Amino acid sequence: MKSIEELEKEYRKRTPTSLKCFERAKEYIPLGVNSNFQAYDPYPIFWDHAKGNRYWDVDGNEYIDFNSAFGSTLAGHAHPLIVKAVTEQLSKGTLYTAPTDLTATCVEEIKKRFPVDMVRFANSGTEATMHALRVARAYTEKEKVIKIEGCYHGMHDYLLQSVEPDLDKAGPDDRPYTVPQSKGIPKDISKGTIVVPFNNADAMQDALERNKGDVAAVIMEPVMMNCTLIPPRDGYLEKVRELTEAYKAVLIFDEVKTGFKVAYGGASEYYHIKPDLITLAKCLGSGFSLAAFGGKKEIMEVIGPGGVAHGGTYSANPLAIRASITALREVLTRENLAHATKLEDKLADGLRKALKDNGIPGYVNSLGPCGMVMFTEHEIYDYRTTVRYYNSDRLKKLWFGLVNNGIWIAPHTDEHWTVSVLHTEEDIDKALAVIEKVAPDLK
Ligand SMILES: Cc1ncc(COP(=O)(O)O)c(C=O)c1O
Numbered sequence: 001m002k003s004i005e006e007l008e009k010e011y012r013k014r015t016p017t018s019l020k021c022f023e024r025a026k027e028y029i030p031l032g033v034n035s036n037f038q039a040y041d042p043y044p045i046f047w048d049h050a051k052g053n054r055y056w057d058v059d060g061n062e063y064i065d066f067n068s069a070f071g072s073t074l075a076g077h078a079h080p081l082i083v084k085a086v087t088e089q090l091s092k093g094t095l096y097t098a099p100t101d102l103t104a105t106c107v108e109e110i111k112k113r114f115p116v117d118m119v120r121f122a123n124s125g126t127e128a129t130m131h132a133l134r135v136a137r138a139y140t141e142k143e144k145v146i147k148i149e150g151c152y153h154g155m156h157d158y159l160l161q162s163v164e165p166d167l168d169k170a171g172p173d174d175r176p177y178t179v180p181q182s183k184g185i186p187k188d189i190s191k192g193t194i195v196v197p198f199n200n201a202d203a204m205q206d207a208l209e210r211n212k213g214d215v216a217a218v219i220m221e222p223v224m225m226n227c228t229l230i231p232p233r234d235g236y237l238e239k240v241r242e243l244t245e246a247y248k249a250v251l252i253f254d255e256v257k258t259g260f261k262v263a264y265g266g267a268s269e270y271y272h273i274k275p276d277l278i279t280l281a282k283c284l285g286s287g288f289s290l291a292a293f294g295g296k297k298e299i300m301e302v303i304g305p306g307g308v309a310h311g312g313t314y315s316a317n318p319l320a321i322r323a324s325i326t327a328l329r330e331v332l333t334r335e336n337l338a339h340a341t342k343l344e345d346k347l348a349d350g351l352r353k354a355l356k357d358n359g360i361p362g363y364v365n366s367l368g369p370c371g372m373v374m375f376t377e378h379e380i381y382d383y384r385t386t387v388r389y390y391n392s393d394r395l396k397k398l399w400f401g402l403v404n405n406g407i408w409i410a411p412h413t414d415e416h417w418t419v420s421v422l423h424t425e426e427d428i429d430k431a432l433a434v435i436e437k438v439a440p441d442l443k
Contacts, residue, residue, distance in 0.1 A: 002441045004393070007400035008042055014404060017058040021046040037070070040411040045403070050077035053422045055408055063408040064427050068418035070410070071225070071257050072282035074340065074369060075331045076422030082286060085326040086319055094319040102321045109328040110284075110292060113265040114255070115274045119294030120303065121316035125256035125281035126154030128291040129219065131310050132277045133158055135293070136217035136250035138302040144211050146194045146204070146218045146249070149176045150383025152226035152414075153219060153254050153279075157185045162195040163226070164414075167387055174203045198224055198382040199232060201239035208247040217250040217277075218243075222267035225257040227386050229365045229372035229416035237273050244276075250299065256281040256291070261418065262368040264334050270368075286327035290320035336421035340369035343428050344419040347371060350432035354439040360394070365416075372416035373398065386413065394442050401438030407431050 012019065022043040026032035031039040038044055046058045053076050055063045068074060075082060107119045122128045137143055145158060149170070153159040162170065163181040171177035176195040194211060196203045198220075208215055222237055224230035244251040253275040255266040260283035263270035268278065277295035284290050294300060302308045314320075348366040351373055355362050362375045374380055375391035392413055399411045407430075409417050419428075 001443060002401075004397055004400070007397060007404065007441070010404045011400055012042065014061055015045055015057060015059050018046045019043055021058055037414070052076050052078070053420050053424075053427060061406065063403070063406050064423075064431060065408045066417040066419065066431065067408055067410050067415065068420050069287070070282065070415060071261060071370065071418040072285070073287055074261055074283045074337075074418060074420050075286040075327050076420040077287070079286070079327075079331055079422065081330050082323050082326050085322045086288070089319050089322040092318070095314065095317050097313060100316075100318050100321070102318055102325065103316045106316075106321050106325050106328070107294075109325060110280070110294065113269070113328075114259070114278050114280070114294070115265075115268055116278055116294035117297035118300035119292050120300070120310055121321070122281075122291040122293065122310075123289045123312055123314050123320075124154065124291050125254075125279065126156055127312065128256070128279040128281055128293040129153040129159055129252070129254055130156040131308075132252050132279050132293040132295075133217060133219065134310075135299060135302055135308050136252060136277065138308045139299045140216045140248065140250060142214055142216040142249075144192050144194060144214045144216060146196055146207055146211075146215055148198045148220045148224070148383075149195045150198065150224060150227040150386065151219075151221045151254070153221075153256075157189045158193055159219065160185060161190055161193045164383075167384065170384075173197060173384055174200060175206070197384065198230065199236050200382070201236055201243065204240055205243055208243055208249065212247065215247060215249040217252050219252040219254055221254050221257060222271060222273070223258050223262060223367060224382075225370070225416060226414050227383050228374060228380060228390065228413050229367065229370060230380060230382065230386070231365065231367060232271065233381065237267075237271050241273050241275070250277055251275040252277045252279065252295075254279045259283060260328075260332050261337075261370055264332075264337055283327070283332060284324055285320050286323055286331065288320035288323040289314065290316075290324050331421060337369065340419045340421050340423065343423050343425065344369045344371050346425070346428050347417075347419060347431060350428070351435060354432075354435050358439045358443055360439065360442050362391075362394075369419040370416045371419075397442050398438065401441055402431075402434060405434040405437065407434050 165179035259266035281291035375394040376389040378389040
């Protein structure tokens, strides 16, 4: 059985050029990366290029990619159809800051999947959730927002709250305090965000009742996908839908991660719930910066002069929109999603077997083409059960073992894995062979 120190030694031996890149980058760039999520110990791998379902790092090591850019590249990397579409667009100009007919086409594709009447585009999930909140506030003429502890909705001040709070500061389980996730967030902003646990409809009702008449919106990831992978319990989302209607709060499903993946029409389709607003990003652009928020006509119509401001120089730029139309029409089809989901089922089953054969406590959560190994014997149903019971040391060992053998997953519990539409049976067999090899080190 290899120790974590031995695994780290192997990692360092394979990736000396990444270390050099990292040393250089951190001179000029805080943490050496451009998103805190890209920083991890002992140092991040620096990539050279990606194609299909493979990455190559700056040392020339090849990896089968199961992270899929935090679940954004369900279409794979450099998919030939998307490359063709954006290559055509490149020579026609990439930014007009003026309308094109392409955007309505893209909205029509979104409407085939999600229960939305109207849509506006943005560049990132952060922008989409920020604008959706503003729209909800304007529509309801109320100000507070309820979010779920452990859900992530981007980097803006209103929702960068209680994403991974220290439990010593986070208050009671059923009435969590709001803990800012960053320095620099004004205290008054945190006061407007109320935090509740996932999978607890009573706590949601309690929060709505305590803030009766003040809650503009409830925003949630319908499946927690920034805290391992935690599905909603039976009836939970239905109850949240009922409560938000009763308390006249706009229900926003943040489908930035669930959208296009857990089903063709995201979690809304999978769980048969119609939220009032939906936010999308990641797979929507399939490798290009594109996001969207949309929903009921009467709510979205608050956008306009004298109403809600929304804009952006790169909003709905034709390059990202062309990539999106091609991805939605030709790549992220029901058939291709079924293919990726079938492969994920095989991967998850193989992992379950490896856990059992090696007597490692744990189980595997799997939804659509996404999955996550849960290193614990306890049921994980919210953020706090993850913090209390998930064995992150075991995940770190698994991560080293996989990465040292050419399988790429995320290095922390924030992320699940995603099988892309370009993965093959052979890729899954290779991954399972590596899992079989490294599983004894996890005991
Ligand atoms: C559910 C969810 N919402 C919003 C965001 C923010 O998206 P972006 O990184 O594009 O700003 C993320 C990013 O991971 C996310 O997972």
